[in-house]
Amino acid sequence: MRRRFPFRRFLLGTCIATVVAVVVSSGPAFTAPAGAEGWHGSRVSGYVVSNVHYGLDGDRVATVSFKLDAPASQATAHLNGVEAPCNLDGTAATCELSAPVPVTELGTLSVQAVS
Secondary structure, three states, X not given: OOOOHHHHHHHHHHHHHHHHHXXXXXXXXXXXXXXXXXXXXXXXXXXXXXXXXXXXXXXXXXXXXXXXXXXXXXXXXXXXXXXXXXXXXXXXXEEEEEEEEEHXXXXXXXXXXXX
């Protein structure tokens, strides 16, 4: 009578080792790229953005205003991919969207500011 346990154990061990190797090696593929830290966060380019207000024109967002924690020389807001150059007055910024965005489609606001 022959025993088949050693081969089955070997096969099971090989399968487990393969699965572990695939999981461990794919880990870096699911991380953010270098330089992406802080993207879409409340802290952009070293500035803290607060008091965000949306100016409406009917049912569309036409302007965005906010405060920065320090004066900037220039700032640009992006709302749903629509660029809005900003007028700065000290730490206050008012940005007019080149194409108003419907309120029902309101999404991500990104701010780029330069000192």
